[in-house]
Amino acid sequence: MSEKEKQIKLGLFLAPQGHHLAAWRYPSTASSELMSFDYYHKLAQTAERGKFDMLFFADNYAFAESFPEAAAQTVPIRPEPITLLSALAAVTKHIGLAATASTTYNEPFHIARKFGSLDHLSQGRAAWNVVTSADQAEAMNFHSDAHLLHALRYERAEEFLNVVKGLWNSWEDDAFVVDKDEARFADSSKLHTLHHKGKWFSVRGPLHLPRPVQGFPVIIQAGGSEPGKELAARTADVIFAAWQTLEEAQLFYSDIKGRVVKHGRSPDDLKIMPGVFPIIGRTEAEADEKQKELEELIPQEAGVRLLSTLISFDLSPYPVDGPLPKLPELEQVNGVKSRFTLLKDLAEREGLTIRQLYKRIAGARGHREIKGTPVQIADQLEDWFRQGAADGFNIMPPYMPGGLEEFVDLVVPELQRRGLFRTEYTGRTLREHLELSRPPHPAAQR
Amino acid sequence: MSEKEKQIKLGLFLAPQGHHLAAWRYPSTASSELMSFDYYHKLAQTAERGKFDMLFFADNYAFAESFPEAAAQTVPIRPEPITLLSALAAVTKHIGLAATASTTYNEPFHIARKFGSLDHLSQGRAAWNVVTSADQAEAMNFHSDAHLLHALRYERAEEFLNVVKGLWNSWEDDAFVVDKDEARFADSSKLHTLHHKGKWFSVRGPLHLPRPVQGFPVIIQAGGSEPGKELAARTADVIFAAWQTLEEAQLFYSDIKGRVVKHGRSPDDLKIMPGVFPIIGRTEAEADEKQKELEELIPQEAGVRLLSTLISFDLSPYPVDGPLPKLPELEQVNGVKSRFTLLKDLAEREGLTIRQLYKRIAGARGHREIKGTPVQIADQLEDWFRQGAADGFNIMPPYMPGGLEEFVDLVVPELQRRGLFRTEYTGRTLREHLELSRPPHPAAQR
Numbered sequence: 001m002s003e004k005e006k007q008i009k010l011g012l013f014l015a016p017q018g019h020h021l022a023a024w025r026y027p028s029t030a031s032s033e034l035m036s037f038d039y040y041h042k043l044a045q046t047a048e049r050g051k052f053d054m055l056f057f058a059d060n061y062a063f064a065e066s067f068p069e070a071a072a073q074t075v076p077i078r079p080e081p082i083t084l085l086s087a088l089a090a091v092t093k094h095i096g097l098a099a100t101a102s103t104t105y106n107e108p109f110h111i112a113r114k115f116g117s118l119d120h121l122s123q124g125r126a127a128w129n130v131v132t133s134a135d136q137a138e139a140m141n142f143h144s145d146a147h148l149l150h151a152l153r154y155e156r157a158e159e160f161l162n163v164v165k166g167l168w169n170s171w172e173d174d175a176f177v178v179d180k181d182e183a184r185f186a187d188s189s190k191l192h193t194l195h196h197k198g199k200w201f202s203v204r205g206p207l208h209l210p211r212p213v214q215g216f217p218v219i220i221q222a223g224g225s226e227p228g229k230e231l232a233a234r235t236a237d238v239i240f241a242a243w244q245t246l247e248e249a250q251l252f253y254s255d256i257k258g259r260v261v262k263h264g265r266s267p268d269d270l271k272i273m274p275g276v277f278p279i280i281g282r283t284e285a286e287a288d289e290k291q292k293e294l295e296e297l298i299p300q301e302a303g304v305r306l307l308s309t310l311i312s313f314d315l316s317p318y319p320v321d322g323p324l325p326k327l328p329e330l331e332q333v334n335g336v337k338s339r340f341t342l343l344k345d346l347a348e349r350e351g352l353t354i355r356q357l358y359k360r361i362a363g364a365r366g367h368r369e370i371k372g373t374p375v376q377i378a379d380q381l382e383d384w385f386r387q388g389a390a391d392g393f394n395i396m397p398p399y400m401p402g403g404l405e406e407f408v409d410l411v412v413p414e415l416q417r418r419g420l421f422r423t424e425y426t427g428r429t430l431r432e433h434l435e436l437s438r439p440p441h442p443a444a445q446r
Numbered sequence: 447m448s449e450k451e452k453q454i455k456l457g458l459f460l461a462p463q464g465h466h467l468a469a470w471r472y473p474s475t476a477s478s479e480l481m482s483f484d485y486y487h488k489l490a491q492t493a494e495r496g497k498f499d500m501l502f503f504a505d506n507y508a509f510a511e512s513f514p515e516a517a518a519q520t521v522p523i524r525p526e527p528i529t530l531l532s533a534l535a536a537v538t539k540h541i542g543l544a545a546t547a548s549t550t551y552n553e554p555f556h557i558a559r560k561f562g563s564l565d566h567l568s569q570g571r572a573a574w575n576v577v578t579s580a581d582q583a584e585a586m587n588f589h590s591d592a593h594l595l596h597a598l599r600y601e602r603a604e605e606f607l608n609v610v611k612g613l614w615n616s617w618e619d620d621a622f623v624v625d626k627d628e629a630r631f632a633d634s635s636k637l638h639t640l641h642h643k644g645k646w647f648s649v650r651g652p653l654h655l656p657r658p659v660q661g662f663p664v665i666i667q668a669g670g671s672e673p674g675k676e677l678a679a680r681t682a683d684v685i686f687a688a689w690q691t692l693e694e695a696q697l698f699y700s701d702i703k704g705r706v707v708k709h710g711r712s713p714d715d716l717k718i719m720p721g722v723f724p725i726i727g728r729t730e731a732e733a734d735e736k737q738k739e740l741e742e743l744i745p746q747e748a749g750v751r752l753l754s755t756l757i758s759f760d761l762s763p764y765p766v767d768g769p770l771p772k773l774p775e776l777e778q779v780n781g782v783k784s785r786f787t788l789l790k791d792l793a794e795r796e797g798l799t800i801r802q803l804y805k806r807i808a809g810a811r812g813h814r815e816i817k818g819t820p821v822q823i824a825d826q827l828e829d830w831f832r833q834g835a836a837d838g839f840n841i842m843p844p845y846m847p848g849g850l851e852e853f854v855d856l857v858v859p860e861l862q863r864r865g866l867f868r869t870e871y872t873g874r875t876l877r878e879h880l881e882l883s884r885p886p887h888p889a890a891q892r
Contacts, residue, residue: 024624024626024631025626025629027626031624031626031631032622032624035566035567035655035656036566037535037536037566037567037568037569041536061555062650062654063652063654069634071631071632071634071637072630072631072632072633072634073629073630073631074631075631076631076632076637076654077617077622077654077655077656078654078655079563079566079567079655080559080560080562080563080655082528082529082532082560083528083532083560083563083564083567084532084563084567086528086529086530086532086533087532087533087535087536087567088536089483089533089536090483090487090533090534090535090536090537091536091537105553105556106556107551107588109507109551109587109588110551110552113526114526114528114529116526117525117526117529117530118529120481120482120483120525121481121483121525121529121530121533122483123483137650140648140649140650141555141649141650141651142553142555142649143647143648143649171523176478176523178470178477178478180470180471180473180477183471183519183743183745183748184518184519185470185477185517185518185519185520185521185522186517186518186522187518188515188517188518191517191522201589202586202589203586203587203588203589204508204583204586204587205587206509208508208509208522208523208524209481209523209524209525209526210481210523297629299629302629
């Protein structure tokens with residue numbers, strides 16, 4: 001790999017209907033097929049044809065607060081990630097499969113098993129997007145009325161990750177001998193019982209699953225907060241954060257890579273892949289036209305509601321063509337703190353009204369929005385890649401399947417022409433696609 | 447359906463290597479492929495070629511107590527059921543997919559989503575085998591050192607089931623209008639928020655998943671205990687119990703059907719499908735030979751260990767060629783009470799030693815063992831079916847894939863010749879295969 005020019009990594013950030021709030025109203029969107037496996041099968045085939053590193057499926061465990069009204073105008077349904085990605089594992093060969101699961105509302109034993117099993121069934125293509133859940137509404141589906149405080153969620157997340165990795169190490173890689181004559185299926189000296197007793201979890205182990213094909217499935221994190229950054233620097237393989245400007249992204253990139261090194265890892269051990277929302281036209285005018293069309297399809301209520309959710313503050317009582325009201329201090333926000341700051345700063349910097357702000361974020365939801373011809377899109381990706389802002393990107397098509405097809409058919413070939421992106425899969429596992437090493441078993445390091 | 451002769455229902459009770467304790471040592475068993483998706487894909491294709499109603503995958507959340515030693519001689523690994531069956535959904539068309547999940551160590555919100563999602567992805571082929579977990583070792587992988595008492599487990603299970611069904615009813619069947627012009631994705635008046643607050647769970651809902659294709663995925667239960675029978679009579683679609691003799695099975699069958707009626711359901715609303723372990727030979731001598739070969743492959747330690755687990759009592763200190771020691775009273779057993787009784791009675795009735803008993807149960811583990819030519823096997827199935835002991839059977843091949851292939855190629859055609867089993871799938875969903883009606887949404891019953 002060292003002789004070759006560094007390559008951009010690409011994830012498909014899969015939103016069933018596309019990422020724009022009004023995507024389901026876009027004329028070409030297959031909005032009645034959002035629970036049909038055939039639909040996702042075709043999307044995955046398209047992404048694999050585009051040689052994407054992985055398919056990334058976000059998740060949370062509740063509607064936003066404002067149902068049933070919200071349900072009327074947006075898409076309130078989607079498949080569950082583990083079931084969907086397991087099904088897609090059966091009909092794809094190369095692409096990585098990243099599912100989201102929360103450390104706040106799951107058990108480490110189940111998560112270790114499900115992702116470990118997905119890694120085996122997909123022959124080494126599983127990834128776990130670790131989230132801590134930021135929504136009060138999610139708490140109410142799991143016993144508790146109160147959402148865990150931000151700092152405690154991260155403390156729990158770190159212990160959760162340790163338990164899961166410990167369970168994945170239950171068996172050494174060469175533990176299975178399968179000797180029929182000698183009646184020896186496994187070498188029991190290579191079985192390790194975890195006996196974990198911590199503040200949050202008590203899990204004995206071992207796991208009744210061999211060590212995952214990748215050692216550990218790829219660990220993805222998103223958190224842009226201080227504890228989120230520290231956790232990622234210590235434990236993540238991929239980080240997925242939201243940045244609007246090159247400067248912010250560069251600052252974040254060097255901050256994170258510095259922390260990675262501080263924790264004794266190589267900078268290449270953690271790939272930074274910010275979200276990018278591309279509006280692609282064959283001409284600039286066509287791209288502008290598409291953007292305008294999407295913006296006009298946003299129902300006003302749905303726009304205000306989305307913005308309220310992202311900023312963790314109810315904006316519905318305020319005039320939609322006026323400025324943001326006075327917002328609480330950052331310390332009082334028990335949601336995604338980084339998103340709160342990003343949106344508040346953006347509104348102040350550009351003097352946006354509530355309506356202007358929701359139109360601005362109704363696509364990328366705070367991630368970077370890029371627009372133009374395939375060459376212009378490629379320029380913008382290359383720019384961040386070459387200038388130390390990103391190792392790759394999580395592509396967020398505005399509408400589906402069209403937005404993905406355009407990216408695969410128009411932008412990917414342009415990146416390939418520039419030598420920035422693979423023309424064929426060369427690796428077998430997701431770790432190989434991402435140029436991440438396979439974590440050895442602790443017993444093999446002695 | 448009423449004009450047609452009643453048909454036998456068939457499940458494939460999938461044990462990766464086969465059900466016999468020594469299956470992995472059987473010469474034709476693909477024991478090195480037990481984590482390979484291709485292996486399960488072929489098994490599912492064979493079962494679908496055999497027109498099985500469903501594929502049934504058991505599960506628990508721990509090894510038996512005695513690892514690492516146990517791991518050496520048996521098969522201590524397998525895929526996780528939700529991931530495996532979701533993957534199989536993508537490559538099968540007709541067969542039902544039944545996964546086990548415990549109500550003691552899961553959250554209703556996750557279970558409702560996963561099985562609901564599997565039902566959508568498979569277009570109506572999901573089933574949930576509801577278990578309450580009977581093993582102390584499982585408790586230790588989920589916070590608690592003490593396993594929940596038997597009666598409390600069933601109380602929790604019933605509330606769990608109610609919550610899950612409530613979540614599946616979040617949306618009425620016709621809630622989705624997907625009107626792009628009017629910006630109306632869903633009819634929010636058809637969305638129902640659960641607001642459940644009970645002794646065990648507090649779950650607000652709603653679920654962000656449309657009502658499952660089957661209304662509810664098929665609900666399977668196994669419990670042979672008194673609370674298990676009552677729960678099944680009220681809430682299950684299929685019951686799977688272990689019986690050795692026709693008389694026991696008939697008694698159970700009429701007991702359960704009576705309870706079903708008492709709870710206001712039709713006897714046909716609950717299908718009784720006991721487990722059957724068939725040893726098939728082209729001749730009787732060949733079948734005898736196979737059984738002997740399997741018995742001789744059992745490592746003695748593994749045999750004693752299995753028996754100890756099934757009977758919830760450690761037999762390792764006792765002479766293997768002596769009788770069972772004095773066992774505790776039934777009330778003190780915090781495991782599978784029905785299995786304890788069955789094994790104790792069997793040993794007493796036939797005066798078996800520990801070794802003789804473990805050989806007897808090393809295949810069927812307490813389920814019915816039948817042996818012979820395809821005609822003799824079909825006779826034994828037909829006998830129970832016609833004499834009011836079973837609506838169908840959960841077939842437990844001794845070794846895989848051979849035991850399944852023999853059943854499909856030799857026994858299924860014999861059942862078909864007798865008009866007792868379908869020659870083609872006529873239904874689309876698992877409920878249709880099993881001749882179970884689709885539960886209507888409560889709002890549609892008003």
